Amino acid sequence: MSKQAETPFPPGALEREAEIADTRNRWLLSLPAIVIIVCAAAGPLLVMVVYSFLTPGDYGNVKWEFSLDGWTNTIVQRDIFDDTLIWADAHLSIFWRSFSLSLITTILTLIIGVPTAWFVATQPPGRREFWLFLVTVPFWTNLLVRTIAVQELIRSEGVINLILLKIGIIDAPIQMMFTDFAIGFGMTYVYLPLMVLPVYAAVDKLDFRLVEAAHDLYAGRWTAFRRVILPLIKPGIIAGSILVFVPCLGAYVTPRVLGGGKNLMFGNLIELQFGAGRNWPLGAALSLMLMTAVMVALIFYVRITSREQADG
Amino acid sequence: MKKLAITASALALAASGAFAQELNLYNWGNYTNPKLIEKFEAETGIKVTITDFDSNDTALAKVKAGGHGFDLVVPSHTYVPIWISEGLLMESRPDQMENFAKVDPQWVDVEWDPGRHYTVPWQWGTTGVVVNTKYYDGDINTSAIFLDPPDELKNKINVVPEMGDVMALAVMYHGGEPCSDDRELLKQVRDTLVEAKQHWLGMDYGNIEKFAKEDMWAGVNWNGSTFRMRLANENIAYGYPKEGYPVWMDSVAVLKDAQNVDEAKAFQNFIMDPENAAMISEFARYANGIKGSEAFMPEDMKTAPEIVIPEELKPAGVFNSTCPPATQALYTRIWTDLQK
Numbered sequence: 001m002s003k004q005a006e007t008p009f010p011p012g013a014l015e016r017e018a019e020i021a022d023t024r025n026r027w028l029l030s031l032p033a034i035v036i037i038v039c040a041a042a043g044p045l046l047v048m049v050v051y052s053f054l055t056p057g058d059y060g061n062v063k064w065e066f067s068l069d070g071w072t073n074t075i076v077q078r079d080i081f082d083d084t085l086i087w088a089d090a091h092l093s094i095f096w097r098s099f100s101l102s103l104i105t106t107i108l109t110l111i112i113g114v115p116t117a118w119f120v121a122t123q124p125p126g127r128r129e130f131w132l133f134l135v136t137v138p139f140w141t142n143l144l145v146r147t148i149a150v151q152e153l154i155r156s157e158g159v160i161n162l163i164l165l166k167i168g169i170i171d172a173p174i175q176m177m178f179t180d181f182a183i184g185f186g187m188t189y190v191y192l193p194l195m196v197l198p199v200y201a202a203v204d205k206l207d208f209r210l211v212e213a214a215h216d217l218y219a220g221r222w223t224a225f226r227r228v229i230l231p232l233i234k235p236g237i238i239a240g241s242i243l244v245f246v247p248c249l250g251a252y253v254t255p256r257v258l259g260g261g262k263n264l265m266f267g268n269l270i271e272l273q274f275g276a277g278r279n280w281p282l283g284a285a286l287s288l289m290l291m292t293a294v295m296v297a298l299i300f301y302v303r304i305t306s307r308e309q310a311d312g
Numbered sequence: 313m314k315k316l317a318i319t320a321s322a323l324a325l326a327a328s329g330a331f332a333q334e335l336n337l338y339n340w341g342n343y344t345n346p347k348l349i350e351k352f353e354a355e356t357g358i359k360v361t362i363t364d365f366d367s368n369d370t371a372l373a374k375v376k377a378g379g380h381g382f383d384l385v386v387p388s389h390t391y392v393p394i395w396i397s398e399g400l401l402m403e404s405r406p407d408q409m410e411n412f413a414k415v416d417p418q419w420v421d422v423e424w425d426p427g428r429h430y431t432v433p434w435q436w437g438t439t440g441v442v443v444n445t446k447y448y449d450g451d452i453n454t455s456a457i458f459l460d461p462p463d464e465l466k467n468k469i470n471v472v473p474e475m476g477d478v479m480a481l482a483v484m485y486h487g488g489e490p491c492s493d494d495r496e497l498l499k500q501v502r503d504t505l506v507e508a509k510q511h512w513l514g515m516d517y518g519n520i521e522k523f524a525k526e527d528m529w530a531g532v533n534w535n536g537s538t539f540r541m542r543l544a545n546e547n548i549a550y551g552y553p554k555e556g557y558p559v560w561m562d563s564v565a566v567l568k569d570a571q572n573v574d575e576a577k578a579f580q581n582f583i584m585d586p587e588n589a590a591m592i593s594e595f596a597r598y599a600n601g602i603k604g605s606e607a608f609m610p611e612d613m614k615t616a617p618e619i620v621i622p623e624e625l626k627p628a629g630v631f632n633s634t635c636p637p638a639t640q641a642l643y644t645r646i647w648t649d650l651q652k
Contacts, residue, residue, distance in 0.1 A: 058637040059394045060373055080645050081499050090645075090652035156527050175467070177527065178514045260514025261473055264651040275369035276475045277644040278637070 052284035060278045070281030074289055091269065091286070098266035099293075101180075101255075102248035105187040106195075109244050112188070113195030114237065120196070121203035135196050143190065147257045150186045151177065154258075178260030186258040187248060194247075195240040202236025235305055242301050246294050266290055335360045335575040338371060338382040340562070342518075343435075345595030352582055358575045366517060367474070375400055375567065383570035384579060386434050389561045390476060390634045392424040404566040404577050406432045411584035419561070419601035423633060431563035432580045433601030435536070435592060438621070438629060439477040439558045441551040442533040442541065444526060452551030453625060455485040457530055459508045466511040468529035470522070473515045477558050478505075478532060479643050480632050484556025490632035493639045502646045509650060523548060536598035539618040550618045552625040559629040561601065 052070045054062040077088045120131040138146060153159050154176040161173040176182055206229065214224040230237075252267035259265075264272070270290070273283030337344070341364035349360045363382065365371040368391045374380055376398065387395055395401050406412055407420075407428045415433060425431045441457040448464045456462075458469050459482060471478060480490040482505055488497045513528060520537060522528045524544035533541075538550040564583065566576040582588055589600040590608035599619055606614060613619060621629065635643065 059398060060369075060376060077645070080642055081495050090648045093652045094648075155525075157525055175513075256516075260470070261516045262509065262512055262514050262651070264648070268651075269648065272644070272648065274373060275367065276647070278369075278640060279644065 048284045048288060052281050052288060054281050056279045056281055058278070060274075060280065062280050067281065070279075070285040073282050074285050094264050094269050095266055095289075095293075097263065098249055098251075101183060101187065101265070102245050102251075104184055105191060105248050106241050106245045108184065108188040109192050109195040110237065110241065113192055113240060114199055114233075116192075117196045117199035117203055117236075121200050121206075132197075132200065135193050135200075138190075138193060144253055144257070146190060147186055147254050150182075150189060151258060154182055154185065177258065178262065180259070182258040183255050186254045187251060190254055191244045191248060194243040198239040198243065199233060199236040202233035206232050238301055238305060242298065245297060249294060250290060333358050333575070335384070335572050335579060336382045337362045337384045337386075337579070338365060338375070338380070339384075339386045340364065341366055343386075343596050345591050348583075348588060348591040348595070351588065351591070352579065356575075356578055356582075358572075358578065360579075372398075378569075381571065382567055383572045383576040384564055385567055386562050386564050389422070389424045389563065390632060392431060392563060392565070393634050395565065396425070396430060400568055401430045402566045402568045402570060402573070403429050404573075404580060405429055406580050406584070409577070409581045409584065411581050414584050414586055414589075414602050414604065416601050416603045422561070423631070425563065431565045432584055433589075434562045434564050434583070435596060435598035435600050436559070436561035437535045437598040438552065439472075439474070439481065439532065439534055439560065440538075440553055442523065442531055442538045443549055443551060444523070444529040444545070444547050445549050446526075446547040447529045452549055453554050454551065455481050455553040455555050455557075457551060457553075458512070458532055459485050459504050461508065461511045461530070465530040467513055469512045470514045470516060470519055470528045470531035470533075471512055472517055472519075472532050472534075474532075475643060475647050476632070476635070477560075479647070480558045480630070481532065481553060481556070484630065485553070487555075490556075490558065490630060491635040491639050493636075493642060498642060498646065502649060505646070505650050515651070520544065534598075535618040536596050539597040539616055542618070552621060552628060554625060554628050556628050556630055559631050 051062055053066055053068065054070070055065040055067045056070075057063050073088060074091055075088055076085055078084070079086045116135075120128055120135070123131055151158075155161070156173040156175065156177065158176075160176070161170075164170045165173065176185075210228055210232070211224055214228045219227065250267045251265060252271070255261075255263075255265045256268060261268070266286070270283050270286050273279045273286065277283070335358050337360055339362060344362055349362070352358065353360060365374070368388050371385060371387060372391060372394065375382065375385060385395070392401075412428070415428070419433050419436075420428055422428070441452060441455065443452045443457060443465070445452075447468070448462055450462060457465065458471055461469055479501070482501045483490055483492050483497065486497055486500050486504070488494060488501075492498070512531075519528060519531075519533070520541050521544075523533075523541045526545070533550075535550055538548065542548045542550070564580055566573065566580065570576050583592065584602060586602050586604040587608045589602035589605040593600050593605065593613060594610055597613070597616075597618070
């Protein structure tokens with residue numbers, strides 16, 4: 001009798017069995033996550049895709065008739081007066097408004113956020129936590145409440161106008177509410193922490209000996225910043241920019257409250273289609289269009305950062 | 313074990329008891345008098361929960377989606393036929409209820425619910441213009457206030473983003489009927505709106521405070537809401553556009569999938585009582601449709617210029633109906649163009 005025959009199993013069988021059990025366990029353990037992803041993300045998304053290819057119902061909802069109108073109407077529409085095919089310039093200009101506002105907000109949060117993050121990261125370790133804590137305080141309050149607070153600051157009889165009037169800089173209140181300034185101000189305030197935190201994480205990891213080395217090699221402050229610091233904290237800046245830019249694209253509450261709702265943002269345009277517009281397929285197509293724009297931005301980000309890593 | 317069984321049955325009893333005494337009302341925000349609800353709860357022992365909506369479309373979409381748990385809803389008259397044709401309302405037969413005799417005859421055989429088989433009057437009002445007379449002392453009974461604004465009011469105008477009302481005002485300003493699909497006319501309407509919008513400050517709801525504090529000086533608004541503005545700032549006045557203005561009524565209906573049908577019907581009957589109807593008006597400052605409720609109303613309601621329509625401007629008021637889907641689609645396009 002060979003030694004092998006003594007064991008009831010052929011060689012490697014136990015390991016294989018363990019491997020199979022392991023795979024099975026992994027699947028079982030990740031099942032809740034998979035179910036959640038399918039039910040909470042893929043499922044609704046699929047509904048949106050299906051709805052975008054149907055015909056609008058008379059009073060909301062959809063009729064189960066295939067139609068491409070939802071999609072074509074995002075880009076071109078029949079002119080309601082002479083029936084010619086025209087660019088849906090209303091949709092495009094509303095999209096451009098959301099896009100440019102998101103861009104401006106991202107730039108503003110960069111200008112304010114990077115120095116703030118730098119300041120926090122260069123504090124003595126004990127005090128950093130305190131400053132970080134301060135940065136996160138606004139998150140404790142509901143977005144709407146913060147937006148209303150901004151409104152109290154900038155309204156005609158608001159704090160800023162009252163102070164300016166008191167010290168005699170202006171004679172009459174400045175109209176700040178319901179302007180593009182108000183929207184930009186509010187959005188920058190609301191999204192600033194999303195910029196500060198990732199940039200802080202990057203600055204925190206920065207090896208300051210490299211900066212010293214740059215100075216030793218006769219780099220001025222600006223050159224050291226541009227050639228050494230900026231490339232090193234770039235991943236943080238890009239992550240922060242994405243975190244600010246993406247939610248801005250779909251922002252809804254802040255533009256509505258501070259902008260006075262006179263000009264639609266893309267989020268409001270989508271809401272109109274599901275509400276008074278009663279054109280759910282168009283609404284579904286518009287939101288998928290927005291999602292695609294966000295995805296393109298993210299892919300752009302991934303490609304930039306992966307190239308950085310390859311270069312590094 | 314026995315103890316456990318007793319506790320369990322007690323709990324079950326309590327639960328079923330609480331369940332039988334509940335009512336869920338789905339109504340416009342800032343529209344229900346808390347005192348009215350207190351009185352209803354004291355008289356019937358039914359616990360009422362109120363949930364707010366901000367537009368007819370929100371309410372319709374939410375109820376259509378299902379799983380809402382509401383028993384009563386308060387749609388505007390233009391939406392009642394949609395609610396009925398979509399099969400969302402229960403035929404609760406208010407016309408066979410005890411207090412139905414109190415309903416003003418002019419609100420019984422209404423176009424949107426002939427004979428009142430589904431709905432009970434809540435409040436009715438008009439959509440017109442609001443002006444702060446401190447800044448403008450010209451004629452305010454015209455839609456020109458917001459469609460061709462005088463220089464004094466430019467950039468201080470707010471138009472409520474209620475598509476149906478604003479479109480109706482603009483269409484009537486150009487001499488059309490509400491829900492008109494005359495392309496020539498609609499082109500003029502769009503051009504007027506787009507041109508006028510440059511002089512508007514905002515398009516927003518819930519502005520009682522902003523008007524009271526004079527952040528806004530003029531605009532499109534509802535009469536009861538303007539009444540509440542005037543109580544906070546005496547310079548505010550309400551105008552009835554002579555070119556035509558919408559008249560509307562919100563009514564209370566029981567939902568087809570209501571859980572608490574008897575309680576919901578009890579509430580419908582309750583608000584047809586003149587004393588209770590007066591409480592509705594006392595809070596939101598609109599007229600109701602119940603005979604004899606005036607006797608219980610505050611004195612200032614009886615003479616308020618926002619409530620008592622001047623005789624010569626009465627004919628300009630139009631009860632608009634539900635626009636056909638094709639017209640609605642046209643209006644949505646114009647509305648999007650306006651806000652692009």
